[in-house]
Amino acid sequence: MNADARDRAANCLVFPLSGAEARTLEQMSLWLGIDIGGTKTAIALGRADGTLVATWRGATAPTADAVADLRRLGEEALRLVTGAGHALSALCGVGVAVPGPFDGAHGVLLTPPNLPWRDAPVARVLGELLQLPVQLENDANAAALAEWRFGAGRGARDFVYLTMSTGVGAGMVLGGQLVRGVGSHAGEWGHVPVEWEGARCGCGRRGCLEAYVGGANWALRLRRETPATSRVVALAGGDPISPVHLVAAAREGDAFALAEFARWRGYLIRGLTAIAFALAPEVIVLGTIATAAGEALCFEPLRAELDAELWPSLRGKIRIVPAALDEERPYLAGLCAALELRDSPAASTARRSS
Incomplete structure (x- = not known):
């Protein structure tokens, strides 16, 4: 990024006004957000108040040439901005949500698990192309910030977000600040042990929460153990069984599906109990599988089960709620x-590296 771009960014990041005028100007400022996933990438031109001015979503389609891929991504972002009638000079900066591990100090994505890139210079390539400052953030942290600022965690000072999709992603806001910890490793609740010498986790350890409540591991178990007589098999219709089929079967009253949800909640409650005693957050937001399962299968029993584990002084004081954001989350x-x-x-500085 050249000196002119740095000066523009500095002027954009500092609002030398006071009162309502400064707050209005700040909320109207324009930012570019990019969320890079293993299969899909989302780009948004938006304002600080969460207003989405223009969006694009498409296949990530990565190759072994990370620099070329990033240039294509930057060009797509440029088309989005100009197509919305804005100049790059009107923007304050670029944020990129990435799957770790990465070096936040240098803006380099190191060895992402679902991309063929190695040491991808994200900040350099996008910064040179767009002439804007670029900030990398762990994708789970970025999703937690989105839910905290604009979703179910809005207004909370102490907040934990858990999403159980392929694995278990997590982010924490305590005292109104995102918590990263030493080496930005804080918040890995998916790797809290819930069963000593238990099932093997993708991280290489045994007994992690993710090994029991993460979507990928749960799906593998369901494919091994679902009886042929269960409604789950019929709903899958020959496709690989997934938690989606389990949700549908449980809503129809299938005994196996209901028992599986009780088992899943039993492991999840161990993780939530650890969070409650360690952090006592005002709000715990659960996404993906939990949100799909809904109140009757997930949230109502979880609240009762968590209260049963807590001291009387904590009961009823930690809210467990579904994520509010959906298609707009990335x-x-x-x-x-x-x-x-x-x-x-x-x-x-370095953002979460795993």
Whole structure:
């Protein structure tokens, strides 16, 4: 990024007004957010108040040439901005939500698990192309920030977000600040042990929460153990069984599906109990599988089960709620990564590396 771009960014990040005028100007500022996934990438032009001005979503389609892929991504972002009638000079910065591990200090994506890139210079390539400051953030942290700023965690000072899709992603906001910890490793609740010498986790350890409640591991278990007489098999219709089929079968009253949900909640409650005693957050937001399962299968019994584990002084004080964001989550996650440039302007420090 050249000196002119740095000056523009500095002027954009500092609002030398006061009162309502400054707040209005800040909320109207434009940011570019990018969420890079293993299969899909989302780009959003948005404002600090969460307004999405323009969005794009398409296949990530990665190759072994990370620099060429990133240039194509940057060109797509440029088309989005100009197509919305804006110049790059009107933007404050770019946020990129990425799957770790990565070096946040240098803006390099190191060895992402679902991409063929190695040491991809994300910040350099996008910064040179767009002439804007670029901030990398762990995708789970970025999703947590989105849910905290614009979703079910809005207004909470102490907040934990868990999403149980392929694995278990997590992010924490305590005292109104995103918590990263030493080496940005804080918040790996998916790797809290819930069964000593238990099932093997993808991280190489045994007994992790993710090994029992993460979607990929749960699906493998269901494919091994679902009886042929279960409604789950019929609903799958010959496709590989997944938690989606289990949700549908449980809603129809299938005994196996209901028992599986009880088992799943039993492991999840161990993780939630650890979070409750360690952090006592105001709100725990659960996404993906939990949100799909809904109140009757997931949230109502979880609340009762958590209260049964807690001291009387904590009961009823920690809310467990479904995530509020859906299709807009990846756009807002990228936008929140960009807003970290404003909220932590001194830091392009290392973001979570696993």
